Amino acid sequence: MKQLMRLGVVGLTGLVMATALAGCAGKEDAAKTIQVTRNIGGREGFRRHFEAWKAQFEKTNPGWKMELIDLGNAEGEQFYKSRIATGDLPEVIMAWQLTNFLADGGHLVPLADEFYEKFGLPLPPPYKGKRYTSQSGVQIQGIAVNKRMWADAGVTTPPATWDDFIAALHKIKAKGHSPLVYGGREWSAHMPLFYAIATTLYDLQPDPAKPSWTKLKDAGKVSFATDPTARKVLGRMIEFLDSFVAKGALSDGYNEEQRDFYGGKGATWMMGCWIGGDIEPNKVDFEIEYWPVPSMTGRPPKFIYTSGFQNGWAITTTAKGEKLEKARAVLEAFYDPGVYQQFLNGESQFKEAQKVPVAGPTSAWLPAQKLYDSMATNLEKYGTTVGFHIGLDDMPPPSFTMTMARVMQEILSGNRDVDRLLKMMDDDWASARKGM
C-alpha cells in the first residue's frame, strides 16, 4: 500500500513539474511572437505572399517573430471559437465573414482612420461606428471562360442577359464541348445562385436612403417565398442545372471544378477572381477571359465586388497590451510594395491601397497575365455591384452561402418543389439570424 501511495505521489509530482516546465518553455519566444492566421493550404501564391510579409515584418521589427497559423481551406470559425474559449486568439486574424461576431464579442481592436489614409485605402462602412479590418485588394466575382471553346460557338463577348448566357451555353454544348464545370458537393455549389440573387434582388448601386432587400427581409416585409423575382431566380436555376450539369456533379467539389476547367474540359466556370492566382502553378496553357455576371432582369452585366466592406478578405487585430503595437506593425507590413505585389499576384486581386506603388497582379506566365489583363479591362468596362455585401449590418447571415449551396444540391437531387426550396432559404435565414 505504502509503495502504491509513494508511486502515486511521485507520479503526480512528476506530472506537475512536467506541466510547469512545458509552460515555461517557449514563454519568452511567445512574448515576442505575433501569431497570424491565413488560409494557405496548398496554394503556392498564398505561401509566397506570407513569406514575403513575414520577412518584411521581422526585418523592420528586430527581435520579433511572425508565426503562421495555416487554416488551410477552413474559414476559421471553429478555430476562433476554441481560441476564444481558451483566451488566446492569435494577434492578427483573417476575418472572413466573422467580423461582426468577433466585434460583438469584444475581441477586436478598432483601427483609426489614419491607418487607412496612410495607404490610400477607402474607408469601409463602419460597424456600430467602428472600423476594424484592414482592407486588402479589390476582389471581384464573375465568370471565367475558355476563350477557344466560346469562340468555337461564335461567342466572343460577354453575354449581357441570362437568356443570352443560356443560349450561348447551348451552342457550346452543341459543338461537343462541356459547357460548364460545376461541382455540387461543397460551398462552390452556391455560386450561380449567389450571382443571381446578388444581381437581381439587390440594387446595383445601393441607395443609403432606401432599405436593401436584406433590411426589408429582416423587417418581415419581403421573403423568398413571396418575392416573384426570387421565384424566377429559382426557376432559372432549375433550368440551368437541368440543361448543363451532368449526372454525378454531387460527387464533385471545388478541386474537381478547378481540375476540369484548367484541364480544358469545360468552357465556363462561375468562380471568383482568385482563380487567377492558380493559373501559373497549374501551368494552364490556354487563354481564359473573365466576364461579368449577366442579368436576369435586363440590367447591365456587372462583376460582384466582395471586398469593399469589413468582411471577406480582410485582416484585423485582437492584440492587447504591448503586442498591439506590433500587431499593427504586421498590418502595416502587409502594404510594403513587395509584399502587397505578392498578395495581388497570389490572390489575383486588384489594387485597393492607392498610395502603395504597385500595379495590379502580374505574372511571367503568359496565360495568367492575359487573364489579369482581361479582368482589368472588363472591370473597367463593366464595373461592379456590391450585391448583398452592403455592410456588416446589412447583409444576409454568413451561413447563407451554405444555404444557397444546399438549395442547389436539392435541385440536383431532383427537388422541383420551388415553394419548398424558397421556404428552405427563408427558414435558414431566420434560424441563422437568431445566432447573430
Add this chain to the structure above:
Amino acid sequence: MTSVPEAGLQPEHRRAKRVAAVREGLASLVLCGPAVLVYVGFIVLPAILGFAYSLTDWTGWTRWPNYVGLANFRELFHDTRFLAAIRFTLFETMLLVLFFTVGAMILAVLLDRLRRLKGLIRALFFYPYILSILVSALLFQYLANYREGALNTMLRALGLGAAAQDWMGDPALVPYFIFALVAWSGLGFFSTLYLAGLQTVPNELYEAAAIDGAGPLSVFVRIQFPMLIPVITTASVLALITGVNLFSQIVVTTQGGPGYRTFTVGYYIYWLGVLNNRQGYASAVSFVTFAALVGVAALQVALLRRKAVQL
C-alpha cells in the same frame, strides 16, 4: 465473517483499525481521485453546463450568454428540420440495430464454426473497426465518387456503366451509403461481442445436443440464441447509441447533404451550434436528445433483461 463490537477492542487495536481505515481512504483517493476528477471535469460538468446553455441564446462568440428561459425548448417543438433529422436518424438507427444484433450474431456463429484460418478470418472482419472513423469515411467517400470511385470504375470495367450511380449524391441511395459505412466499420466489433458470448456456452450443452442428434440450426435456436440474449441486450444498446450518435461519418462524407437529406440529430446540433452560432438552441436539442436516448436505452435493457437466460 464475524463482526467484533468496537467497544470490545483494545485501544491499540482500535488505533490500528483507524489508521488502516485512513490509509485505505487515502489509497482510494489517490487511485480513484484522478479518474473521478477527469470524469467530473469532462463529462459531468459539461453535461450540467450544456443544460445551463440550453436556457440561453449564447452564440459562442461572447463570454457571457443571455438567459432566455425555456424559449429554446418551445422552439424545438415546432422545428421541422429537427423532426426531419430525427426521422433520418431513426431510420439509420433501425437499420444499424437490426444489422448489429442479427447480422453480427449470424456472422459470429459462422465464424465460431470455422475450422481453418479462424484467427486470420476473424482479424479481417475486425480490421475495419481499428481504423479511425475519419479514415473509414474518407475511404467510402472515395469508393462512392461518381467519376473516379472504385465502385463505378469497377462497374464500367465490367461493361455495366449504365448502372454507375452517384452513391453519395442520390437521395434514394445516400441513406444506405451511410448505413454501409457504419455497418462495415462496426461489424467486427459487434461480431466479436457475440464471439465472446459464444465462448461462455458450456461444452456440456453442445455435447448433450450432439447426443440428442440436434443439427446446427437447432443448436443455434435452442442453445446459442438463448445464451446470447445478454449479449444481444448489450449489442442492441450499443447499436442504438451508434445510430443516434451518427455524426463524424456525416461530417466527413455528406455534410448533411445533398441538400438537407442526411441531417442526423448529431449533425443538426453541430449545424446549429457551430455553423449557425446557435449554441444555446443546439444545447437544448442535445439535452432533449440525451434524455430521449437514456429513456429508450433503459426501456430496451428492461425488456431484454426479462428474456435473459439464467444458468
